[in-house]
Amino acid sequence: MFRGLFNFRTKQLGHIPVKTKMCVLPLISYDEKTETLDYGQCFTIDVVSMSVNSMTVRHNDVLKKGNILEFRTKHALEDRECLKCMSFKSLPETPSFSSFIGKIIWRSNEEAGVNIIMMKEQDKQAILKAMTDKSKK
Secondary structure: HHHHOOOOOOOOOOOOEEEEEEEEEEEEEEEEOOOOOOOOOOEEEEEEEEEEEEEEEEEOOOOEEOOEEEEHHHHOOOHHHHHHHHHHHHHOOOOOOOEEEEEEEEOOOEEEHHHHHOOHHHHHHHHHHHHHHHHHH
């Protein structure tokens, strides 16, 4: 399932500007036998731009190159602990993607680049549609 986490290629398609917040869960470990993920403490992050396979985020110096993270929008938060979190209230209703996994491939003091390594097809289609709509304007 996660064999591609550490072996990837980056392709830039085209970014659309996005101003939104997402919940981020750092991936601490993955057990291949049971396919169990273990996460660290969640935090929110500001998304600056996004494409089908990458995005740029603002991070308050908490991200390191090589970090593997699960990104979730308000729509994808299901756990009771997530719903009780104070950050949950600050997340916007849109975009309403499923959760997806990304790896930090570059960072500066303020921003970081995320290579999206696992995303559902329906979310890719939603991003492509937004990119198409943006280019028509």
